[in-house]
Amino acid sequence: MKIERVQGTLSLRRTIESGTEEQRKAVKEIIEQVRKNGDAALKQYTEQFDGVRLDSLCVSQEEIEEAYWIVDEKMIEIIRKAARNIREYHERQAQTSWFMTREDGTMLGQKVTPLDAVGLYVPGGTAAYPSSVLMNVIPAQVAGVKRIVIVSPPNERGTLPASVIVAACELGVEEMYKVGGAQAIAALAYGTETIQPVDKIFGPGNIYVALAKREVFGQVAIDMIAGPSEIVVLADETARPNEIAADLLSQAEHDERASSVLVTPSLKLAHAVEKELKQQLATLPRRAIAEKALEQYGAIYVTDTLDEAIEVVNELAPEHLEVMTANPLQLLGKIRHAGAIFLGRYSSEPVGDYFAGANHVLPTNGTARFSSGLTVDEFVKKSSVIFYSKEALQKNGESIAAFARLEGLEAHARAIEERLKK
Numbered sequence: 001m002k003i004e005r006v007q008g009t010l011s012l013r014r015t016i017e018s019g020t021e022e023q024r025k026a027v028k029e030i031i032e033q034v035r036k037n038g039d040a041a042l043k044q045y046t047e048q049f050d051g052v053r054l055d056s057l058c059v060s061q062e063e064i065e066e067a068y069w070i071v072d073e074k075m076i077e078i079i080r081k082a083a084r085n086i087r088e089y090h091e092r093q094a095q096t097s098w099f100m101t102r103e104d105g106t107m108l109g110q111k112v113t114p115l116d117a118v119g120l121y122v123p124g125g126t127a128a129y130p131s132s133v134l135m136n137v138i139p140a141q142v143a144g145v146k147r148i149v150i151v152s153p154p155n156e157r158g159t160l161p162a163s164v165i166v167a168a169c170e171l172g173v174e175e176m177y178k179v180g181g182a183q184a185i186a187a188l189a190y191g192t193e194t195i196q197p198v199d200k201i202f203g204p205g206n207i208y209v210a211l212a213k214r215e216v217f218g219q220v221a222i223d224m225i226a227g228p229s230e231i232v233v234l235a236d237e238t239a240r241p242n243e244i245a246a247d248l249l250s251q252a253e254h255d256e257r258a259s260s261v262l263v264t265p266s267l268k269l270a271h272a273v274e275k276e277l278k279q280q281l282a283t284l285p286r287r288a289i290a291e292k293a294l295e296q297y298g299a300i301y302v303t304d305t306l307d308e309a310i311e312v313v314n315e316l317a318p319e320h321l322e323v324m325t326a327n328p329l330q331l332l333g334k335i336r337h338a339g340a341i342f343l344g345r346y347s348s349e350p351v352g353d354y355f356a357g358a359n360h361v362l363p364t365n366g367t368a369r370f371s372s373g374l375t376v377d378e379f380v381k382k383s384s385v386i387f388y389s390k391e392a393l394q395k396n397g398e399s400i401a402a403f404a405r406l407e408g409l410e411a412h413a414r415a416i417e418e419r420l421k422k
Contacts, residue, residue, distance in 0.1 A: 001260075001277060001298040003270045006308070010301070012230050012259050012316050013366045019211045027211040031186040038192035045183040052158040057194050059160060059176035064169055067162035079130060079167055082355045086134055089357030090142045093376040105389030114144035114380050117196070119188035121203035122152040124180055128161030135359050135374065136202050137171045143379035148173055149198055151188060153180025180205070185212035189220045200379075202361075223378060227365035228257035228297075231349055232318035232338075234309055234331075237266040239324035243345060244269075245276035247322055250349055252290035252298065259297035261316065263309045270300045310334050317368040320349050339368045393419055 019027070033041040039057065047053045068076070099109030120136045123129055133150065140148050150168055152160050159165075160178060168176055177195055179187060185205075191197035200221040201213060213222045231251040233244050248260035262273055277294065281287055303309040310331060313321060317337035325331060328343040335341060339362030340352055353360045361374035397420045404412035 001274060001294045001300055003267075003274060003300045003302060006301050006303050006312055010312060010315050011366055012232075012261070012318060012364075019207050023207060024211055027182045027208055027215055030182040030208075031190075031212060031215055034183050034186035034192065035190045039194050042179050042183050042187055042192060042195075045181065046154065046179055049181055050153050051156065052154050054154065054158055054178060057177045057179055059165060059178060063159050064165055066159075067165035067169075070162040071166045075163070076166060076170070079134070079163075079170055082131075083134055083138060083167075083170060085355060085357035086138045086359070087142065090139045090359070090376050093139070094142055095377070095380070099385065102392070104392040104395065106392045107385070107387040109385040111383040111385050112380050113383065114146070115140075115199045116145070117147035117149065117198040118145050118379060119149045119151060119198040119201045119203075121180075121184060121188075121201065121205050121209060122150055122160075122164055123203075123205055124152040124155065124160060124164070128163045130161075130163040130167035131354050131360065132203060133164055133167040133171070133173075135361055137168070137173060139359065139374060139376045140202075140379045141171065143376045145379050147175070147196075147198070149175040149177070149188065149195070151177045151179050151184040151195075153184070154178040180209075182208045182212035182215075185209060185216060189216035202374075202378075223361070223374065224363070224371075226361075227367075228259065229254040229320075230259040230261075230297075230318050230364055231320040231322065232261045232263060232313055232316055233322045233324060234313050235262065235264045235266070235269060235322075235324040236306055236326060237269055238326045239264075239269060240345065241269060241272035241276045242280075243348070244273050244324060245280050247348055248273075248277065248294075248298070249280055249284060249290050251320065252293040253284065253286040254289075254293075256289055256292040257297060258293045260294060261298065261318070262300045263303065263312045263316075264300070265303050265306050265309055267302050270302050274300060306331075307334075313338070317366045319362045319364045319368065320352070322347065322349060337369045339363045339373050 030045060042057060043054055095112050097111045099107055101107050118140050122132050137148055150173055152164060154160060185201060187195045188198050188201050198220060202223040204226045210225050229251050233247060235244055244262060251258050252260045264270055281291055284290055301312055303312060314336045319339040321338035322342040323331055324345055340358060342349055342352060352358050359374045363371040397416050401413035401416045
């Protein structure tokens with residue numbers, strides 16, 4: 001990782017893969033086959049892509065019991081504690097319907113309604129992400145969504161990871177299906193004999209999942225097309241090099257395209273972190289991935305002042321921002337663009353990934369300049385409520401009709417004037 005003086009415009013933007021023409025064509029074919037052949041297509045593609053032949057797409061009671069036998073009781077209690085923290089945080093985000101009245105009898109308001117059904121895609125196969133279950137299911141439940149569906153590719157044994165099953169069961173999720181890839185997205189969008197369609201699809205996946213989400217958008221809503229993970233550490237001379245290096249590697253090990261950046265006014269700290277990274281990489285199990293990520297998308301930027309470093313951070317607009325300075329709370333007001341802000345040396349990024357309570361589904365690729373992380377709001381819709389009184393229409397009707405004619409919409413104007421006739 002190079003140590004550089006800040007020059008010119010900086011950006012964390014990396015190309016979000018749009019797939020090859022062959023991949024896009026394959027995804028369209030998979031979606032069409034699922035629409036035509038339902039469960040049969042899901043089972044066929046599961047055997048083709050995941051190497052397992054399924055009798056049933058549903059996670060069985062036997063599989064649930066086995067999962068609880070596999071996952072250690074201490075780990076189950078940790079999942080429960082994390083779930084409580086996440087629920088407490090998201091309950092503060094919940095919005096309620098509201099109404100206002102005016103003296104002329106007009107009533108206006110906003111009706112907040114939870115979505116009827118949502119689908120959560122959980123990446124699987126050789127990996128297990130129970131944290132994704134918690135971070136997506138809990139805000140949906142807080143919002144009041146009645147039907148929550150989990151889909152995930154099965155492992156070589158033809159089941160889902162035990163930790164994913166346990167996390168879902170601890171939250172009371174009743175629908176879990178052993179299907180992944182583009183075919184799972186198609187099933188959530190259009191439905192099959194076993195899987196009923198949903199209104200919105202959440203969760204990350206590989207390029208085929210991302211392309212499928214783009215393809216079905218409009219039939220259903222989707223959350224986002226997520227880019228590779230990223231972290232920026234804003235630090236001064238009081239920060240500890242070993243801790244900064246460990247945090248930079250926590251994101252670099254995700255993906256070869258992950259981005260890890262240190263921004264500091266201290267050249268001494270920059271050199272110390274560079275040395276620590278080399279030492280810690282030597283014993284990291286996912287060294288090859290992390291090393292490639294640091295080489296391609298890692299950087300240490302040295303600025304003249306701390307204020308200049310803050311401006312660099314705002315320019316980068318990172319997914320995760322750690323502030324490791326003498327007085328991190330004093331800098332919070334100056335930070336304008338970041339998906340999640342971690343203040344102080346004890347607020348390491350993994351604290352937010354798993355346990356603190358804030359959501360870890362965050363904007364990447366510099367989009368924190370204009371978007372937010374996953375909240376309860378993503379699981380509701382809002383309807384305007386208008387009750388106009390006779391007195392109000394008589395008072396304002398001519399103005400409304402005049403506005404309509406300004407736009408050349410005569411029928412709009414007449415719709416008002418019909419009600420003004422004596």
